[in-house]
Amino acid sequence: MPNSTNQFIRPLTTKINEKGNLDIGGCDLTELADKYGTPLYVIDEHTLRSICKDYKKAFSKYEKINMLYASKALCTIATSKIISDEGFGFDVVSGGEIYTVYKAGVDMRNVLFNGNNKSVDEINLALDLEVGRISVDNFFELSLLNVLAQSKNKTVDILLRVTPGIECHTHEYIQTGNLDSKFGFDLTQTDRAVDLIVNAYKNLNLKGIHAHIGSQIFETKVYEDEADILICELVRLNNKYGLNLNEINLGGGLGVKYTENDTPPSTFEIAEVIINAINKSIEKYKIKPPIIYIEPGRSIISTAGVTLYTLGTSKQVPNGKKYFAVDGGMADNARPAMYQAEYTAVIANKPDAKASQNVTIAGRFCESGDILIKSILLPEIDEGDILCVFNTGAYNYSMASNYNRVEKSAMVLVNNSQSDIIVYRESLDDLISHDAVPDRLRDNVE
Ligand SMILES: *Cc1c(COP(=O)(O)O)cnc(C)c1O
Numbered sequence: 001m002p003n004s005t006n007q008f009i010r011p012l013t014t015k016i017n018e019k020g021n022l023d024i025g026g027c028d029l030t031e032l033a034d035k036y037g038t039p040l041y042v043i044d045e046h047t048l049r050s051i052c053k054d055y056k057k058a059f060s061k062y063e064k065i066n067m068l069y070a071s072k073a074l075c076t077i078a079t080s081k082i083i084s085d086e087g088f089g090f091d092v093v094s095g096g097e098i099y100t101v102y103k104a105g106v107d108m109r110n111v112l113f114n115g116n117n118k119s120v121d122e123i124n125l126a127l128d129l130e131v132g133r134i135s136v137d138n139f140f141e142l143s144l145l146n147v148l149a150q151s152k153n154k155t156v157d158i159l160l161r162v163t164p165g166i167e168c169h170t171h172e173y174i175q176t177g178n179l180d181s182k183f184g185f186d187l188t189q190t191d192r193a194v195d196l197i198v199n200a201y202k203n204l205n206l207k208g209i210h211a212h213i214g215s216q217i218f219e220t221k222v223y224e225d226e227a228d229i230l231i232c233e234l235v236r237l238n239n240k241y242g243l244n245l246n247e248i249n250l251g252g253g254l255g256v257k258y259t260e261n262d263t264p265p266s267t268f269e270i271a272e273v274i275i276n277a278i279n280k281s282i283e284k285y286k287i288k289p290p291i292i293y294i295e296p297g298r299s300i301i302s303t304a305g306v307t308l309y310t311l312g313t314s315k316q317v318p319n320g321k322k323y324f325a326v327d328g329g330m331a332d333n334a335r336p337a338m339y340q341a342e343y344t345a346v347i348a349n350k351p352d353a354k355a356s357q358n359v360t361i362a363g364r365f366c367e368s369g370d371i372l373i374k375s376i377l378l379p380e381i382d383e384g385d386i387l388c389v390f391n392t393g394a395y396n397y398s399m400a401s402n403y404n405r406v407e408k409s410a411m412v413l414v415n416n417s418q419s420d421i422i423v424y425r426e427s428l429d430d431l432i433s434h435d436a437v438p439d440r441l442r443d444n445v446e
Pocket of ligand 1: 070295
């Protein structure tokens with residue numbers, strides 16, 4: 001079976017150029033660092049489009065597939081436009097994500113609004129912009145959504161978010177599908193939910209059920225089990241309530257290769273497992289083929305992204321580690337501090353140099369836990385060298401903060417030797433632009 005982009009550590013266009021520097025999308029990374037400053041997020045358009053095409057191709061054997069990109073992995077107007085061009089809809093989890101994809105010109109009928117505590121304002125925005133589906137998470141939300149839809153004289157197409165009780169062998173912080181989860185209806189509660197929708201909530205139109213069983217998943221068997229459980233539940237609800245529900249959303253979760261130890265399956269393997277499981281269930285229950293949604297986030301965008309940092313100070317602990325500090329860290333990439341996530345990196349201005357030392361890459365933020373890479377083999381390092389960390393497209397910028405009152409980094413899109421800003425670097429004035437000072441404190445303030 002062919003490989004897919006999520007099985008590579010580096011963007012597909014990564015090479016060493018004639019100057020001996022690392023080069024992505026035809027752009028010399030040291031020149032990008034020079035031109036745009038660091039830390040700098042770089043997104044390779046070719047890699048991004050390539051994984052979208054892999055997904056499309058992998059699932060083309062099943063007619064009724066509906067692909068949504070999980071925006072929370074990275075949500076900008078430019079990347080949303082590219083992903084939409086490649087034929088994906090969007091899974092969104094906030095008013096901000098709804099607004100961003102709307103501004104990107106996305107057909108809002110291909111948007112699913114999801115989340116365990118949507119606000120009234122967010123739901124109203126979703127209703128006003130007519131997003132295609134809302135995934136309802138709990139009883140409170142069912143009732144709230146019905147009231148808000150009724151007040152606008154609208155009927156909303158919904159999915160029920162359920163917890164199918166599947167555990168994935170992934171980091172415990174990012175499991176969401178086991179029974180003790182803050183997300184969704186337990187399968188013992190779906191009857192009551194459907195009862196209410198059918199008999200009381202006239203402005204809700206139930207289309208099917210939705211689950212998401214975890215993230216950075218390397219196993220294929222969990223998707224087989226998930227598909228089976230969800231279809232079984234759909235058939236049960238249809239029979240019990242005389243309904244024609246025919247939509248199953250399997251969520252996202254396919255893993256990527258952060259380090260050599262990671263062995264994610266390809267989109268082609270995942271597609272085969274899912275399609276076989278669905279076809280088996282169709283035969284078993286003698287139903288017409290349901291519409292299947294999948295919602296990959298990480299596996300779409302992670303490999304396309306790298307982050308460039310400038311190396312600064314170093315510190316040798318007597319008889320201990322050698323630390324090198326970069327000009328970014330936990331505010332632009334929270335994953336190592338949050339999940340002990342691991343990354344690989346090279347020095348962009350000497351990618352060929354022989355690794356000669358085991359070092360620790362420290363972030364610049366005031367937390368001992370702000371360590372970007374605990375242990376990595378690198379060549380001799382000079383101050384001012386440019387470090388390129390791979391696989392930072394997902395859950396980096398989207399989780400970025402202004403900790404230590406540091407400006408958020410810029411993002412550029414590279415393609416065919418061209419680079420374009422898609423997120424401007426914040427300025428000092430941006431940082432204070434939302435501050436306000438009460439009149440009584442104004443005496444000495446400019
Ligand atoms: C986070 C999430 C996704 C995407 O997960 P990835 O691991 O990034 O693929 C998809 N669906 C739902 C409901 C999610 O919460």
